[in-house]
Amino acid sequence: MTQVAPAPPEALEDLKNSEAASMPHSPLNGSTPHDNSGDADARDAAAISDFENHVNPTMARLLKFMGFDSVEVAARGAIVVDSHGREFLDCLGGYGTMSVGHSHPRVVAAVKEQLDRMAFSSRVLFNEPQARLAKKLAEITPGDLQFAFFSNSGAEAAEAALKIARMSTGRTNLVSAIGSYHGKTLGALSVSGRDKYKTPFAPLLPGCVNVPYNDIAALEDAVDESVAALLLEPIQGEGGIIVPDDDYLRAARVLCDRHGALLVCDEVQTGLGRTGKMWGCDWPGVRPDLMLLAKALSGGCIPIGAVVGTARTWTIWDDNPLIHSSTFGGNPLACACALAALEVIEEEKLVESSQRQGEKLMARLRQTQSKYPGCVKEVRGRGLMLGFEFTHEDIGGLAIAALAQHNVLAAYSLNNPRVMRFEPPLNITDEQVEWAAGAFEKAVAQTAELVGEIDIEDAS
Ligand SMILES: Cc1ncc(COP(=O)(O)O)c(C=O)c1O
Known part of the structure; x- marks a missing residue:
């Protein structure tokens, strides 16, 4: 399980209300079964309530607090689809499990x-x-x-x-x-x-x-x-x-x-x-x-x-x-x-793909890091095991919520909440690398603006 650091509720609210980035075409666009009516809301509410009452109430509260309020219903490759048909790029991949992608x-x-x-x-x-x-x-x-x-x-x-x-x-x-x-x-x-x-x-x-x-x-x-x-x-x-x-x-x-x-x-x-x-x-x-x-x-x-x-x-x-x-x-x-x-x-030569796509993604993430050194202290890793160390762990909490607004799923490192990681499927496409990098840039930019407003102490 992944630790999600608390973030100021007003800051998260701002992120929720911000305009989500338009998503590039993904392989599941238009082809995924989902509820397109109020049924999806009812389905989400029932599942979340059952989870809260019978699985892990604290985790349920934490996920809702982070802005996650729907259930996943389908997945293929690097894409996860929720009950409303919204497609997410899975850069967490079950904590590094989905190397061949979902449902290969x-x-x-x-x-x-x-x-x-x-x-x-x-x-x-x-x-x-x-x-x-x-x-x-x-x-x-x-x-x-x-x-x-x-x-x-x-x-x-x-x-x-x-x-x-x-x-x-x-x-x-x-x-x-x-x-x-x-x-x-x-x-x-x-x-x-x-x-x-x-x-x-x-x-x-x-x-x-x-x-x-x-x-x-x-x-x-x-x-x-x-x-x-x-x-x-x-x-x-x-x-x-x-x-x-x-x-x-x-x-x-x-x-x-x-x-x-x-x-x-x-x-x-x-x-x-x-x-x-x-x-x-x-x-x-x-x-x-x-x-x-x-x-x-x-x-x-x-x-x-x-x-x-x-x-x-x-x-x-x-x-x-x-x-x-x-x-x-x-x-x-x-x-x-x-x-x-x-x-x-x-x-499918996924080891080579991990090396190649990892280098591309790392280079793009480092561009963002160099633009926002007050937010992102370091980008590091090898292949498609990439981590970004934030200057403060609450900044990471905000960035994860902002990434979700841009349809990218990511999480903390369990033993180091300042570090968020991307561990997407090893067969991630060029387009998806761009999607992840673009979302990261936007999420960090949004977070940097919020941090300026709410004055999170830089504990680096
Ligand atoms: C390096 C390492 N070892 C062991 C484990 C434990 O694996 P599991 O969650 O399948 O018990 C993990 C899980 O994240 C891990 O990253």
Whole structure:
């Protein structure tokens, strides 16, 4: 879930009343089923009230406060359509999940085909899609990663990795970075790096240490013979799109080798082309012992997570093949979906597209940054994992609302509310890059004007 910083209500009201930018033609224009009468309002009201009364009242209030007051009804590629037929460019993409875009026809076809044949597994006979996916991951991941354990989410993949690390090293201590995000289950939370989300649930796992990110000296102090694993994101996503020096992961590799600890690369957000290379750890050319995957592996359709590991790490199941398991993990539907998503990524050259479109988008966003340095402190990232750091977190809140007025969906980084990110589908078109960049420029301009009026203190 994404944190949305509060913004002054009058400022948001101004944004709501401002004239929304005209939207370029999108692939779904005129072809999407939606209610074009008062029925849409009734539908929105019912869904929002049900959400408020039965899901998460605080989140419902926050979304309404930000100006989101309709339900999503359809999506294709980078476009999401609401109940009124309004089309949004999805630059959040399920927090970096929609790498192949919404409802990619090949992925949907593969899921339908598997669904018609066998929706789930007996869990006794061999599961062919799972075996094929594990082999495929062994082929496309760096180094000698060979085995895969499948889960249903990134957090569960992190949980499995912690147990694999403990079992294969016989150690319990874990090192990870401040600002990191590995999920919200208790184990994953223990190694995540923001106290705000950890303190209310203390005590968490003992023996976990968070060190400053991109700080080799801090790693040298923390990694020793007691450490089972060092977990690092190749680029911190929820930490605020923090790109470390290439030497950082290389030094982590050397330290882990020296002290017999496992290097775990959490590629849940960076993996599968998001950064303009297949894996985030390809930038420094580092080979981890364990790699975590989720998000884009789902093809934007069926949830799946995975931890992929070397033979040396894979001792946990030696004496008991069920010592760690998941009923739904590795189900044939999710695995068939992931296999199709991987084919799409390869055949449509989405890694290259991420690099190319990311460079274009970054250049345009930086033009806006240079025009409004009082609002936008920095634009950074790699490929289509782009973050903009605002000079004040309330400015980010205003900018997100303003972007929505221009039909672009975006959100904060969970552990760094000053940083908003764009993580659109990797097959985003040139026209959509322009749409995103143009909306960003208008949103920042509007926000800069408002900030001038309401005098938000520059806390940079
Ligand atoms: C790097 C990283 N690891 C793990 C997770 C947790 O994944 P999930 O939300 O599927 O549990 C996330 C989610 O944002 C993530 O960005």
